[in-house]
Amino acid sequence: MTDLLLTSTKAPMKAPAKSLGARTGLLALICLPVLPVPSPQPLYMPRAVTRAYKSGTRSADGRPGARYWQNHGRYAITITALPPDRTIRGTEQITYTNNSPDTLNRLVVKLFQNIHKPGAPRDGGASEAYLTSGLHFDGFTVNGQTAPLQDDPRYFTWRPITLPAPLMPHDSVRLSFDWHYEISREAGREGMLDSTTYFLAYFYPRVAVYDDYNGWDTMDFTDSQEFYSDFNDYDVTVRVPGSYLVWGTGTLLNASEVLQPDVAQRFERSLTSDAVIQIANNAQLAMKRVTQPNAVNAWHFRASDIPDMTFALSDHYDWDAASVVVDDATHRRASVQAAYNDTAADFHHMVHFGQHSLDWLSRNWPGVPYPYEKTTIVQGSADMEYPMMVNDGSNTDTTFSRFVVEHEIAHSYFPFYMGINETRYGFMDEGWATTFEYLIGVADMGKDREDAFYKNFRVNAWAHDPSPLEDIPIVTPEDVLKGVAYGNNAYGKPSLGYLAMKDMLGDTTFKRSLHGFMDRWHGKHPIPWDFFNSFNDLSGKNLNWFWSNWYFSNYYIDLGVRSVVKSPGGYTVVIDNIGGMAAPVDLRLAYSDGTTQSMHQTPAIWETNQKQATVRITTRKSLASLDLDGGIWVDADSTNNRWVARPR
Numbered sequence: 222m223t224d225l226l227l228t229s230t231k232a233p234m235k236a237p238a239k240s241l242g243a244r245t246g247l248l249a250l251i252c253l254p255v256l257p258v259p260s261p262q263p264l265y266m267p268r269a270v271t272r273a274y275k276s277g278t279r280s281a282d283g284r285p286g287a288r289y290w291q292n293h294g295r296y297a298i299t300i301t302a303l304p305p306d307r308t309i310r311g312t313e314q315i316t317y318t319n320n321s322p323d324t325l326n327r328l329v330v331k332l333f334q335n336i337h338k339p340g341a342p343r344d345g346g347a348s349e350a351y352l353t354s355g356l357h358f359d360g361f362t363v364n365g366q367t368a369p370l371q372d373d374p375r376y377f378t379w380r381p382i383t384l385p386a387p388l389m390p391h392d393s394v395r396l397s398f399d400w401h402y403e404i405s406r407e408a409g410r411e412g413m414l415d416s417t418t419y420f421l422a423y424f425y426p427r428v429a430v431y432d433d434y435n436g437w438d439t440m441d442f443t444d445s446q447e448f449y450s451d452f453n454d455y456d457v458t459v460r461v462p463g464s465y466l467v468w469g470t471g472t473l474l475n476a477s478e479v480l481q482p483d484v485a486q487r488f489e490r491s492l493t494s495d496a497v498i499q500i501a502n503n504a505q506l507a508m509k510r511v512t513q514p515n516a517v518n519a520w521h522f523r524a525s526d527i528p529d530m531t532f533a534l535s536d537h538y539d540w541d542a543a544s545v546v547v548d549d550a551t552h553r554r555a556s557v558q559a560a561y562n563d564t565a566a567d568f569h570h571m572v573h574f575g576q577h578s579l580d581w582l583s584r585n586w587p588g589v590p591y592p593y594e595k596t597t598i599v600q601g602s603a604d605m606e607y608p609m610m611v612n613d614g615s616n617t618d619t620t621f622s623r624f625v626v627e628h629e630i631a632h633s634y635f636p637f638y639m640g641i642n643e644t645r646y647g648f649m650d651e652g653w654a655t656t657f658e659y660l661i662g663v664a665d666m667g668k669d670r671e672d673a674f675y676k677n678f679r680v681n682a683w684a685h686d687p688s689p690l691e692d693i694p695i696v697t698p699e700d701v702l703k704g705v706a707y708g709n710n711a712y713g714k715p716s717l718g719y720l721a722m723k724d725m726l727g728d729t730t731f732k733r734s735l736h737g738f739m740d741r742w743h744g745k746h747p748i749p750w751d752f753f754n755s756f757n758d759l760s761g762k763n764l765n766w767f768w769s770n771w772y773f774s775n776y777y778i779d780l781g782v783r784s785v786v787k788s789p790g791g792y793t794v795v796i797d798n799i800g801g802m803a804a805p806v807d808l809r810l811a812y813s814d815g816t817t818q819s820m821h822q823t824p825a826i827w828e829t830n831q832k833q834a835t836v837r838i839t840t841r842k843s844l845a846s847l848d849l850d851g852g853i854w855v856d857a858d859s860t861n862n863r864w865v866a867r868p869r
Contacts, residue, residue: 222632222651285742298425311425317428319388326383327384330380334355334356335355440644448644463516467532469532502563599613631654648699694772733760780796783797803824813845
């Protein structure tokens with residue numbers, strides 16, 4: 222998700238900084254530690270997480286432990302949406318398998334639609350159009366036996382269910398639910414996009430995650446932080462009026478049953494086409510030339526090993542599609558689809574934007590072939606990601622539209638491929654999506670322009686706001702944070718940390734470590750310590766000093782020039798780290814003969830002494846001035862970043 226509560230998403234970009242001129246002269250770097258090199262200290266670890274490591278479910282080298290486990294569900298769902306009727310009706314059967322070593326006397330069920338109920342815990346207000354009466358149960362069985370399950374005013378977006386008999390380790394239980402709810406008239410992450418276009422997300426009761434370090438997930442959904450879901454198998458049928466199209470997560474199994482033959486053929490061609498094919502448009506829908514002429518059509522989708530399913534339906538949205546090769550080794554293609562109002566000019570380019578995103582992300586950063594069969598970009602208003610789906614608003618600036626879709630598609634890796642607990646550790650998904658967003662932006666627009674955009678959109682508010690909310694440690698569980706504290710800790714700050722690590726390790730080691738972490742943990746539930754330990758192991762370096770500095774401290778970025786002293790063979794520069802954060806910095810040097818140089822310092826200069834670093838400049842020239850330039854690592858106070866030689 223892109224909404225940050227930092228700076229305006231439409232903030233004008235600054236002009237790129239002017240070149241500092243030719244780089245001349247001989248440079249050398251000598252780090253002179255003021256204090257003895259300390260032994261890396263273990264990272265703080267909550268007691269519950271410590272128990273997981275001791276129990277062998279997670280390993281200190283960053284791998285899943287020998288006793289790692291996670292639970293699993295198989296969902297068969299039928300949902301009926303018949304606009305203009307706002308009532309959504311569903312029935313589902315769940316086979317839930319307990320792979321844990323624990324006997325479960327109860328289950329916890331997530332009921333996200335209850336965020337719309339009056340009185341639900343929310344991080345903001347709610348309009349009348351947003352509110353509904355929530356989700357209502359019409360029937361419930363356990364192992365085929367009817368069981369009581371009534372609305373309970375004590376619970377909103379989750380509730381416990383006591384089982385008639387305990388669920389033993391390595392056994393399963395069969396649940397069935399019948400339910401209904403009224404779709405919200407105010408579109409956010411889900412709801413009515415218009416009177417005949419519905420976006421159905423978080424629409425079904427689901428068993429919450431039961432994991433090895435936290436037990437049952439009983440975190441409230443407050444419409445701010447996002448989600449935490451197991452990897453499940455889904456078989457979903459969406460019943461809609463015969464004139465409606467449906468887009469959704471997973472494989473459409475019955476295209477020929479719901480689409481007229483020529484439309485189904487266009488859809489099939491799009492799955493192997495580089496060129497964009499318009500499968501259907503508003504005019505064709507109005508003339509009843511798209512779908513099979515039944516009173517109700519049942520669209521059948523299936524997906525395996527995925528954390529959620531999402532659907533959109535409309536009787537007037539255009540439908541474009543193409544595909545792109547995402548894996549050179551196997552030549553596997555992924556479908557890219559777009560569903561939108563014909564009046565949305567930027568969405569006429571959206572399939573191209575999606576193709577570019579999948580191509581670039583698969584081959585560059587993270588450089589892992591896109592793991593799913595497709596992505597569908599739906600015109601909505603949320604700027605929000607879902608498995609194989611994106612709900613994005615329309616913008617007059619197509620460059621901004623491309624930026625948003627790149628960010629949301631990047632979430633395919635984090636959290637969906639990697640199973641992140643984004644409610645509690647959102648910096649592990651939003652931070653990575655923001656990082657990939659920056660890196661693809663550099664490729665798309667050039668470094669100067671992307672740096673300016675990234676600083677305006679992701680960094681400046683945190684850098685220049687002295688509020689105590691800006692300096693909360695990134696590793697703080699984000700389900701307890703609100704507003705700007707959550708936004709900064711989930712997006713800009715961790716992204717800067719990942720990019721600082723990339724700068725320090727170099728692209729080769731950084732990518733090897735990232736790929737190793739992803740190989741170990743995709744399809745599972747990694748937590749921050751699994752990530753930190755994996756990078757330590759795979760890079761061959763104990764990086765705990767860096768993780769502690771960036772992710773566990775109250776530090777911020779503020780460097781200053783303490784002194785510049787002429788010394789034999791050049792100059793000695795002492796830099797103070799006033800804010801404490803181990804950020805990269807460029808020394809911009811101007812000589813009295815008019816030439817300039819730039820010396821880049823990675824965060825490694827702070828490893829031995831995080832408060833002060835000494836840099837040696839080897840030159841025979843006379844230094845006229847020196848400036849510290851953090852680039853995207855914006856300095857909170859730049860007034861002490863410049864040194865000028867005194868006139869002789």
